[in-house]
Amino acid sequence: QVRLVESGGGLVQAGGYLRLSCAASGRTSSSYSMGWFRQAPGKEREFVAALIWSGGSTYYAASVKGRFTISRDNAKNTVYLQMRSLKPEDTAVYYCAARTDPGSSWLARGYDYWGQGTLVTVSS
16 A cells, blocks of 8 residues: 655765665555664664654664654655765665554564665675
């Protein structure tokens, strides 16, 4: 019912900048929150950032707070993740997700729809 398409991943040097985009289509009005998660090789999926559509509240993992910014463009049904001061440990596949029910936006299991993922590689 909700389709998510991520873009913007790539290779960047440590200290660099990338902006990821997540374009949503379908029944987008049903979304309560949008989240960004990431998964590195051999690691479990972890929360990165989330945004509540109503009111625009944002949440960040401690590891990215102060460096990453989640934002939205309502007219374009698009959510962005701006990543500054990138570190090699930020290397992962980044996933955009949407959940339809109110709840803890930092819990991956609560999200209903997921994008295909976009790879971010940060070289040292």
